[in-house]
Amino acid sequence: MGTVLYIKSNMKPENESKTYKMSDCFIEEYKKNNPDDQIITLDLYKENIDFLHYEDLGVVFGPKNEESKNHPILKYAYQFLNADKFVVAAPLWNLGVPAILKAYIDYICVTxxxxxxxxxxxxxxxxxxxxxxxxxxxxxxxxxxAAEYEMGERYMRTIFGFLGITDFTSVHAENVDVQGIDVDKILNDACNRAIELAKTF
Ligand SMILES: Cc1cc2nc3c(=O)[nH]c(=O)nc-3n(C[C@H](O)[C@H](O)[C@H](O)COP(=O)(O)O)c2cc1C
Structure with missing residues (x-):
């Protein structure tokens, strides 16, 4: 039995997010194929995640002990370490990831x-x-x-690599805000790719 951490970083409701449409397709298919796995959904907007403050630096870079596991910041790093697989859902915002996802990364990159x-x-x-x-x-x-301007997926791939996670795959839908484009087709194609990936993830 494995543990999947499903990290969601959008403030939109589930049914309005194009990103969640794809990630939910993946999760549903994954559950069918791995009924015994535990899926932990971490909706970042519903957590108490903040920017790092000066007084947090000693916590993040200082020594760790048994109590650290319950610390409001460090608990996210332990949760991350205890998961086997990660599904990160993030729309592209201003050429990068939503700020709350970056704040979460600052919480989990802990010496x-x-x-x-x-x-x-x-x-x-x-x-x-x-x-x-x-x-x-x-x-x-x-x-x-144009790929050079996309720094969301590139950043996530790099920071996950920094943490030792080199098995990093992506599913994305592009052009979804282009007027006149068939968005449903773009999203359905991406969902089908997500479903295929979920069978062997
Ligand atoms: C704050 C914000 C910033 C955005 N920045 C970009 C961007 O830099 N490049 C881009 O192609 N789309 C950008 N978009 C459009 C989103 O990437 C696009 O609408 C995406 O599909 C939204 O996914 P969602 O429905 O899951 O929220 C931005 C949207 C928002 C809300």
């Missing part, structure tokens, strides 16, 4: 929990886990010139 410093530099402690990133984007970032 002594999800990574550590060594003589050779930082080393991730989350090896052997896998991640799916699900995104919808108003525009098109598929060609090499």
């Amino acid at each position: 002594g929990i999800t990574f550590k410093y060594t003589e050779n530099g930082p080393v991730g402690l989350c090896n052997g886990k896998k991640a799916l990133f699900v995104a919808s984007r108003g525009g098109d970032y598929s060609n090499s010139g």
